Each structure stands twice: as structure tokens, then as C-alpha cells.
Amino acid sequence: MLPKTGKEARQQGLPRYFTGLLCKRGHLSERYAVGGHCVECDNKRERQESQRKATTKRYYERNKEKCMAATNRWKKSSGMAYEYTKRSRAKNPALIYFSNAKRHASKIKRTPKWLSAVDWFEIQSIYKYCSALRSIGLDYHVDHIVPLQGEIVSGFHVPWNLQVIHAEQNLAKGNKFC
Ligand SMILES: [Zn+2]
Incomplete structure (x- = not known):
């Protein structure tokens, strides 16, 4: 018999517990x-992730040139957005741009140099996927599973640290990581 709470499970050194209640998506798990x-x-979620990754990779392999060009354009324009934010901030001392610029800077700082072209394409795909959801009115954000500016640990801006989650969930999470 599994314990009913996470605390008991942790105390007993067990990896799981069982509440006997449905989760918010209706699983009795x-x-x-x-x-x-x-x-x-x-x-x-893992199944969906790996499916999406496989699809992205397949597409990349088939359309290498096109994908590389698109990713380069995208990298350039996000760099430009960063410069713009920095300039606006210099012009406007009211700190409204501050957190944006800071977030963007940490994104760049936390992006490893050794990312492959496929990794870059995957990052771009994740952002595109998210903006597709937003374009049909769904409020989703790209979230860093381990936050880039975490309080205890800081994650990287890499595809395997990205997830597309509902804005509410993202805002509730903040810079926390559990
Ligand atoms: Zn569930």
C-alpha cells in the first residue's frame, strides 16, 4: 500500500504516493x-514531447537548407528584439522594460555555444508552436522547466529545458523549480 501524501512517501523513501482522488485531468493515478x-x-506529456521531437527532427532532416535559413533569420530577429529592448530601456528609465531585457539577456547568457543546428531549429519550433496556440486565442507561454534565473539552480536555454504550458501555470510557477 502506498502512502496517501507526498510527505509520508518521502519520509518512507518511496518514489510515489496515491491519494485515491482524480487528478485535475481526471486520472486515477x-x-x-x-x-x-x-x-x-x-x-x-513525455509521449507527446518525444513525438513532437521526432517530427521536428524528421522535418529538419528533409528540409535542412530551408530550416537553417529560417533559424538564422529567427536568431537574427530575436537578437534585434533584444537590442531594441535595451535601447528602449536606456531611453525610458521607468523600469517597465527592465525585466524583459533582463530575461532576454539571461536567455542569451544561458544558451550554450555548443547547441547544434537541429537544437536551434527545435527551439524555434517550440516558440512557433506556442505562437500558433496563441494565435488561436489560447494563452500559452514557453516556460523554462529549470528557470534561467532560478533562486537555487539556474537552467539553460536549450530545447530539453523548454515546455509550452498554460500562462496561468507559468505565472504561478515564477522562478520556482520543484
Ligand atoms: Zn493526470
């Missing part, structure tokens, strides 16, 4: 002692 995620939700 065990939860992870660390983080408290529903196991079925996590599995589902």
Missing part, C-alpha cells in the same frame, strides 16, 4: 513523491 505530479499526466 499515482503521484510522484517529489513534485507531486500525476504519473499518467507526466507519461502523456
Whole structure:
């Protein structure tokens, strides 16, 4: 028998617990002692992620030239957006641009130099996927699973640290990582 709460599970050194209640997506499933995620939700997300990754990679391999050109254009224009934010901030001391510029700067700082062209293309695809959701009125954000400016640990701006989640979930998360 699994314990009913995460705390008990952690105390007993067990990886999972079972509340006997449905998760918010309706699974009657065990939860992870660390983080408290529903196991079925996590599995589902992982399946979707790996499917999306495989599709992206396949597409990249088939359309290398086109993808590389698109990624370069995209990298350039996000660099330009950063410069613009920096300039606006210099002009406008009211700190409204500050957090944006800071976030953007940490994105650049936390992007490893060794990312491959496929990695870059994947980052771009994730952002495009998110903006497609937003364009049909769904409020989704690209989130860093381990935050770039975390309080204890800082993550990297790499495809495997990115996830597309609902804005509400993202804002609730802030710079926390559990
Ligand atoms: Zn679930």
C-alpha cells in the first residue's frame, strides 16, 4: 500500500504516493513523491514531447537548407528584439522594460555555444508552436522547466529545458523549480 501524501512517501523513501482522488485531468493515478505530479499526466506529456521531437527532427532532416535559413533569420530577429529592448530601456528609465531585457539577456547568457543546428531549429519550433496556440486565442507561454534565473539552480536555454504550458501555470510557477 502506498502512502496517501507526498510527505509520508518521502519520509518512507518511496518514489510515489496515491491519494485515491482524480487528478485535475481526471486520472486515477499515482503521484510522484517529489513534485507531486500525476504519473499518467507526466507519461502523456513525455509521449507527446518525444513525438513532437521526432517530427521536428524528421522535418529538419528533409528540409535542412530551408530550416537553417529560417533559424538564422529567427536568431537574427530575436537578437534585434533584444537590442531594441535595451535601447528602449536606456531611453525610458521607468523600469517597465527592465525585466524583459533582463530575461532576454539571461536567455542569451544561458544558451550554450555548443547547441547544434537541429537544437536551434527545435527551439524555434517550440516558440512557433506556442505562437500558433496563441494565435488561436489560447494563452500559452514557453516556460523554462529549470528557470534561467532560478533562486537555487539556474537552467539553460536549450530545447530539453523548454515546455509550452498554460500562462496561468507559468505565472504561478515564477522562478520556482520543484
Ligand atoms: Zn493526470
